[in-house]
Amino acid sequence: MEIPYKIYLDESDLPRAWYNLRADMKNKPAPLLDPATHEVMTAEKLGAVFCDELVKQELDNDTRYIPIPDEIRDFYKMYRPAPLVRAYCLEKKLGTPAKIYYKFEGNNTSGSHKLNSAIAQAYYAKKQGLRGVTTETGAGQWGTALSMACAYLELDCLVYMVKCSYEQKPFRREVMRTYGAKVTPSPSDTTAIGRKILAEHPGTSGSLGCAISEAVEAATTRDGYRYVLGSVLNQVMLHQSIIGLETKTAMDKYGVKPDIIIGCAGGGSNLGGLIAPFMGEKLRGEADYRFVAVEPASCPSLTRGVYAYDFCDTGEVCPLAKMYTLGAGFIPSANHAGGLRYHGMSSTLSQLYHDGYLDAVSVEQTSVFEAAVQFARVEGILPAPESSHAIKVAMDEAIRCRETGEEKTILFGLTGTGYFDMYAYQRYNDGEMSDYVPTDEELAASFAKLPKID
Amino acid sequence: MEIPYKIYLDESDLPRAWYNLRADMKNKPAPLLDPATHEVMTAEKLGAVFCDELVKQELDNDTRYIPIPDEIRDFYKMYRPAPLVRAYCLEKKLGTPAKIYYKFEGNNTSGSHKLNSAIAQAYYAKKQGLRGVTTETGAGQWGTALSMACAYLELDCLVYMVKCSYEQKPFRREVMRTYGAKVTPSPSDTTAIGRKILAEHPGTSGSLGCAISEAVEAATTRDGYRYVLGSVLNQVMLHQSIIGLETKTAMDKYGVKPDIIIGCAGGGSNLGGLIAPFMGEKLRGEADYRFVAVEPASCPSLTRGVYAYDFCDTGEVCPLAKMYTLGAGFIPSANHAGGLRYHGMSSTLSQLYHDGYLDAVSVEQTSVFEAAVQFARVEGILPAPESSHAIKVAMDEAIRCRETGEEKTILFGLTGTGYFDMYAYQRYNDGEMSDYVPTDEELAASFAKLPKID
Numbered sequence: 001m002e003i004p005y006k007i008y009l010d011e012s013d014l015p016r017a018w019y020n021l022r023a024d025m026k027n028k029p030a031p032l033l034d035p036a037t038h039e040v041m042t043a044e045k046l047g048a049v050f051c052d053e054l055v056k057q058e059l060d061n062d063t064r065y066i067p068i069p070d071e072i073r074d075f076y077k078m079y080r081p082a083p084l085v086r087a088y089c090l091e092k093k094l095g096t097p098a099k100i101y102y103k104f105e106g107n108n109t110s111g112s113h114k115l116n117s118a119i120a121q122a123y124y125a126k127k128q129g130l131r132g133v134t135t136e137t138g139a140g141q142w143g144t145a146l147s148m149a150c151a152y153l154e155l156d157c158l159v160y161m162v163k164c165s166y167e168q169k170p171f172r173r174e175v176m177r178t179y180g181a182k183v184t185p186s187p188s189d190t191t192a193i194g195r196k197i198l199a200e201h202p203g204t205s206g207s208l209g210c211a212i213s214e215a216v217e218a219a220t221t222r223d224g225y226r227y228v229l230g231s232v233l234n235q236v237m238l239h240q241s242i243i244g245l246e247t248k249t250a251m252d253k254y255g256v257k258p259d260i261i262i263g264c265a266g267g268g269s270n271l272g273g274l275i276a277p278f279m280g281e282k283l284r285g286e287a288d289y290r291f292v293a294v295e296p297a298s299c300p301s302l303t304r305g306v307y308a309y310d311f312c313d314t315g316e317v318c319p320l321a322k323m324y325t326l327g328a329g330f331i332p333s334a335n336h337a338g339g340l341r342y343h344g345m346s347s348t349l350s351q352l353y354h355d356g357y358l359d360a361v362s363v364e365q366t367s368v369f370e371a372a373v374q375f376a377r378v379e380g381i382l383p384a385p386e387s388s389h390a391i392k393v394a395m396d397e398a399i400r401c402r403e404t405g406e407e408k409t410i411l412f413g414l415t416g417t418g419y420f421d422m423y424a425y426q427r428y429n430d431g432e433m434s435d436y437v438p439t440d441e442e443l444a445a446s447f448a449k450l451p452k453i454d
Numbered sequence: 455m456e457i458p459y460k461i462y463l464d465e466s467d468l469p470r471a472w473y474n475l476r477a478d479m480k481n482k483p484a485p486l487l488d489p490a491t492h493e494v495m496t497a498e499k500l501g502a503v504f505c506d507e508l509v510k511q512e513l514d515n516d517t518r519y520i521p522i523p524d525e526i527r528d529f530y531k532m533y534r535p536a537p538l539v540r541a542y543c544l545e546k547k548l549g550t551p552a553k554i555y556y557k558f559e560g561n562n563t564s565g566s567h568k569l570n571s572a573i574a575q576a577y578y579a580k581k582q583g584l585r586g587v588t589t590e591t592g593a594g595q596w597g598t599a600l601s602m603a604c605a606y607l608e609l610d611c612l613v614y615m616v617k618c619s620y621e622q623k624p625f626r627r628e629v630m631r632t633y634g635a636k637v638t639p640s641p642s643d644t645t646a647i648g649r650k651i652l653a654e655h656p657g658t659s660g661s662l663g664c665a666i667s668e669a670v671e672a673a674t675t676r677d678g679y680r681y682v683l684g685s686v687l688n689q690v691m692l693h694q695s696i697i698g699l700e701t702k703t704a705m706d707k708y709g710v711k712p713d714i715i716i717g718c719a720g721g722g723s724n725l726g727g728l729i730a731p732f733m734g735e736k737l738r739g740e741a742d743y744r745f746v747a748v749e750p751a752s753c754p755s756l757t758r759g760v761y762a763y764d765f766c767d768t769g770e771v772c773p774l775a776k777m778y779t780l781g782a783g784f785i786p787s788a789n790h791a792g793g794l795r796y797h798g799m800s801s802t803l804s805q806l807y808h809d810g811y812l813d814a815v816s817v818e819q820t821s822v823f824e825a826a827v828q829f830a831r832v833e834g835i836l837p838a839p840e841s842s843h844a845i846k847v848a849m850d851e852a853i854r855c856r857e858t859g860e861e862k863t864i865l866f867g868l869t870g871t872g873y874f875d876m877y878a879y880q881r882y883n884d885g886e887m888s889d890y891v892p893t894d895e896e897l898a899a900s901f902a903k904l905p906k907i908d
Binding site: 378 | 458459460462464465528531532533542543561562563565602605606624625628629631632633634827830831832833834835836871873874876877879880883
């Protein structure tokens with residue numbers, strides 16, 4: 001059967017349930033701990049911060065399929081099923097016998113896969129009768145996605161945006177405002193933790209960990225609000241499983257089986273979502289695939305981090321998670337262009353990596369932008385810097401196939417578009433971009449500050 | 455048959471030929487004239503400026519279907535067939551019995567329908583053995599599209615970008631540079647006409663008419679270059695017929711017949727492309743539809759212009775075209791946010807309007823942005839300001855149906871996304887946007903300068 005450039009599934013093929021990979025894991029991800037007592041977080045405690053239904057999903061390590069409510073499926077239909085693209089033009093350009101596919105999640109205004117979880121989280125908040133949700137955003141995709149979902153459901157949306165992004169990406173901010181969100185640069189004087197950080201670090205340009213603390217405080221000190229998060233958590237990876245489910249359906253339809261599946265990894269939700277059903281087969285012994293997480297050399301949590309309980313935020317108000325981490329105090333060089341700046345990694349992916357089911361590589365950003373530009377010129381799509389980490393490694397694999405003659409099938413996740421990252425592209429175009437890799441000493445100093453958990 | 459949210463045609467449904475609406479027009483559009491002698495432009499004369507094959511297409515008023523070369527179809531497959539969307543969410547929000555459809559052309563990095571003609575024009579330039587092409591761009595969609603097409607074909611691309619856009623939209627410029635184009639702010643000192651304009655109007659922020667003059671000079675004074683244009687011309691409307699052909703195929707597949715077809719109109723190519731096959735049926739007496747061109751009240755060429763021969767550019771180096779025009783010297787208020795700033799209108803659409811086959815309305819920009827924001831919040835897509843002119847009128851029609859109870863089927867063209875127009879959205883969000891409508895006296899003064907052609 002001839003494979004088209006773009007495989008679009010029918011709306012009737014849109015999955016009716018998310019796939020919960022944890023159900024097929026022998027070693028479950030470690031539970032969240034109370035940051036004060038170090039006791040396992042209960043549903044009740046989590047419910048003070050998160051929506052009830054999302055707490056259930058967060059803690060459910062057993063139910064394999066969780067139905068997608070019709071209201072969420074209807075929203076999905078506005079931009080899903082997302083296309084699976086055969087990169088014929090890239091293959092030709094590279095002169096490779098490899099067959100390259102990518103799942104493109106950028107076909108929506110948020111510009112990324114983030115919308116898949118944003119609508120789910122907003123929906124459960126609405127269903128619980130809440131007035132609104134709070135969150136943080138760094139690069140801005142998550143904040144945009146949540147704003148869109150809240151606008152659709154007429155839910156209040158408070159976004160704490162890392163100050164340097166707020167200033168460097170005014171247009172991201174405007175998209176959120178256009179969707180009705182209230183956007184505050186973080187740290188701000190609207191929260192106690194924000195005021196404390198401002199007092200201790202006057203003139204700071206903020207960090208994701210700090211914005212998380214502010215958003216959590218804003219949720220827990222307001223009536224009818226809960227906090228929502230765009231990555232790292234189990235629930236997010238659950239919602240993102242729709243990426244992998246659609247991909248698998250599309251590939252099965254054409255009898256294609258990937259040899260290697262590649263995704264960029266910041267908090268891990270897009271990669272986790274893309275690989276979920278394939279990893280499930282691997283865990284159940286039904287099939288084998290090679291999985292590769294790609295992270296920036298400037299923020300290498302899997303490749304150079306330690307596997308330990310750590311804080312998720314600077315303010316230490318969030319639960320502790322066991323994960324590969326660079327230490328909650330680690331702040332990647334401001335030089336780094338894209339997202340993927342989080343110090344930790346999803347507990348689920350961390351466990352899989354620890355158990356040897358997943359490989360990880362790190363790449364430097366100038367090589368990532370080089371790959372991004374090559375890709376854009378032949379495939380048309382201008383990729384987000386985050387997504388371009390996966391492009392870089394997919395291209396490397398395809399070039400290796402040219403050398404060995406192997407006809408591997410390579411699948412990668414193209415998580416989003418770079419329309420709001422042109423400042424970074426400009427620096428690359430002007431030859432002003434450089435690389436940064438933390439030293440062993442820097443990392444050791446950061447690891448020394450990890451909380452001591454037995 | 456239940457109609458999905460998005461109708462995606464198969465790749466095999468991608469049209470194999472463009473439809474040349476002129477073949478079905480009894481009154482053909484008036485021919486281009488030599489700006490110096492006022493004689494009808496010959497193919498030979500046009501060939502000094504345009505690619506040979508494109509000159510043929512420009513002058514061909516008789517061939518109904520012109521085959522799309524396989525190389526262009528392959529490129530189209532990277533982003534086409536474009537989806538026809540049923541606006542279920544908008545219908546629900548408006549509480550209208552009307553059925554609203556839109557053809558979405560924003561699913562590509564150029565952010566608009568412009569790519570449909572860019573790849574065709576670049577292809578014919580490449581086939582002719584040329585080294586490169588030159589063009590102008592205002593809002594930036596056309597320049598981006600041409601850059602993408604030239605990158606794909608490895609063709610040199612020189613873009614003269616209206617200076618105020620160059621400065622206000624640095625990220626548009628960076629997208630073009632990322633695709634390898636050389637972008638020059640216009641007026642510039644790289645051309646004789648640019649130097650002349652700079653000397654006469656020091657500190658000018660430029661205009662589309664001026665950038666056209668520079669791009670034409672750049673093409674005609676270089677070996678192996680030709681000039682290409684993103685709208686107005688017959689050839690462009692021919693390429694854009696793919697929009698209407700796909701739309702008609704998708705609607706026919708589901709047995710849907712539009713009552714009213716709405717599009718924004720700057721130079722006219724997207725509207726002309728969308729309506730082409732429907733208008734063909736109307737001209738041949740096979741079916742009836744109402745067609746509506748929507749233009750900004752600040753640049754109302756159809757609704758307030760005159761039907762006359764006029765210059766297409768400020769430098770008066772391009773052929774004269776008979777069209778509805780505000781006068782080549784008319785410059786819309788800088789206050790106006792989007793594209794649609796061109797003083798004239800496609801000769802083909804002008805003739806159809808003159809003959810009563812097409813209606814036109816003008817709308818003010820604050821009402822356009824109001825509609826755009828409403829649309830974005832329920833349909834997800836953040837529309838370009840240009841496209842939002844069509845949204846505004848489609849919503850007005852749907853609201854009228856709510857009042858009358860009519861179940862009209864409304865189709866409009868959603869030509870692109872607004873990701874690079876956030877400065878305009880910001881002004882709207884901040885309540886700083888205002889409207890501008892030229893006075894009768896201003897227009898009369900502009901009309902007085904029209905060239906006198908017998």
